[in-house]
Amino acid sequence: MMLLIMQVLTVWLAIQLLFTIWNLSRMPKLGKSLSSQSTYYQPSADSHDQAVADHTSGKDQRSKPILSIMIPARNEEINIRQCLESVLNCRTDSIDIEVLVMNDHSEDRTVAEIQQVMQQDDRVRLFHSDPLPDGWMGKSYACHQLVQHAQGNWWLFIDADVRLEVEGLEAAMVTARSQGKGLISGFPRMETGTWLEKILVPMMSFVIAYHLPIMMVRRSRSPFFVAVTGAWLMIHPDSYARSGGHEGISTQIVEDMELARAVKRIGDPVTLANVQHYTSARMYRNAGQVWEGYKKNIFVGAGRSPLLAIGISIYYALLFILPVITLIYSLCTLDTMLIGWSLLSILIGMITKSIIDVYHGKPIWMGIYMPVSAACLIGIMMDSWRAGANGTGYNWKGRNYG
Known part of the structure; x- marks a missing residue:
């Protein structure tokens, strides 16, 4: 019986490997026109009308489109200067940019670091931030306030731990303008x-x-097919306004996914792109941050469903630990x-992870971590479920979220 189970698992792992490739x-890929890539979303007449409106509105009478880069920052003294410098060092031959930073009640030298950069570049x-209203998540409220000041044709939200390459902003605008609107x-x-971390x-x-299925993020209008990250998220102002923006998802911990779902619900395209x-970014600096960061998102990302959390845990245990x-x-x-x-089952799992x-952009040898990675993921899922079920909530940057 055990041999039969392993044979079935191995075949399934091989199928998953082929699917992954x-x-x-x-x-x-970011930096290319979406119309020239293997995508399936076809801009509607409304999208064309919006593009025309963008070019004829008073806000768009400049020779170059404007990109608003918005950065919520809470206790980011380690990251914020390098983040801002990477943004300001980007090539902007074909675009204008404005960089808006929201200090979210930082208790360290975040403001001082920002002010030093401001002395060198007036962009x-x-x-x-105003005091956090009841019911709001901190990052969502910071972003909500930032958009009140944005003047761009497109908005790019990035986290303070993100670093951009020199071509990063122009590449983003090429892809965004080819999409027309959406996220x-x-x-x-x-x-x-x-x-x-590794x-x-x-x-x-x-x-x-x-x-x-990555192509379904663009091809399907169903909110079920969504994968985005708030670390690098670009959105058209019209799509933001019609979807309700951060105000419409003010209570959501995983705000990036909910914003993308809201954009899909109004019929605008959502694209998951390769921006490597x-x-x-270096999201975390130590093991404690990694655990707490995943803990606050993973059970919520599973819809707070104990059944789904258990199902995912069993699935990963069968494929990679058994x-x-x-x-x-x-x-x-x-x-x-x-x-x-x-051995064949273990090897296929490791090869799959190595390919991903x-x-x-990670070393090929990190695939050997697959069984340990799966075990840790299950452990965090259970810890996240426990924190959500017993009411202790999730702690992040000095705040507790239920």
């Missing part, structure tokens, strides 16, 4: 330092490539057939 090939403007997002190339941070990209060549247990057992019993199938890691 195909799935990654369907991801649009940066600093705002200070575009992509996962930055993730930099990792500590051991838990084990867990790449799993964000793994889960998407392994399960979500133009942006990078083969390791079976290998140990078969080595003890000298069952050569079982040893072979167990390399695609997202």
Whole structure:
């Protein structure tokens, strides 16, 4: 029976490997016109009308389009200067930019770091957040306030730990203007330092490539097919306003996903793009931050459904942990057939992760972490479920979210 189980698992893992390779090939690349890539969204007449309106409105009488880069910042003294400098160093031959930063009640030197950059470049403007209203999430409220000051034809929200490459802004605008309106997002190339960062941070990209048909993010208007990140999220002002913006999702912890779903509900396109060549980020600095960061998102991202949380945990345990247990057992019993199938299952899982890691700019050898990564992901899922179920909530940057 155990041999049959391993044979079935191995076949399924091989199918998932083939799906992953195909799935990654369907991801649009930032910096290219979406009309020239393998995408399926066709702009509607409304999209064309909006594009015409953009060029004839009073706001668009300039020779170059304006891109508003908006950065919510809370206790980001380590990151904010490098973030701003990377934005300001971007080539802007074909666009104008404005950089808006919201100080979200920082308790460190964040403001001082921003002000030093402002002395060198007047394209940066600093705002200070009002007190957080009841029911609002901190980041959503910071972004909501930022858009009140934005003048751009397109808006780009980035986190303070993001770094842009020199071509990053112009590449973003090329893709955005070809789409016309809606939302575009992509996962930055993730930099990792500590051991838990290396084990867990790449799993964000793994889960998407392994399960979500990427072309359906653009092809389908269903809010079910969505994958975005607030670390790098670009949106047209008209789409933002009609979808309700951050005000419409003020209570949501995973605000980026909910904003994308809201954009889809109004019929505007949402695109998950490969932005690896133009942006990078180091989201966490130690194991504690990694655990807490994933903990606040993972159960909420599963719709706060205990059934789904259990299902995901069992699925990953079967695919990536059971083969390791079976290998140990078969080595003890000298069952050569079982040893072979167990090793093959483990190898396919590692190869799949390596392919996804390399695609997202990580070393190929990090695929060997797959069983440990799966075990840690299950552990965080259970911890996140516990925190949500018992009412303790999730702590992040000095705030508690239920």
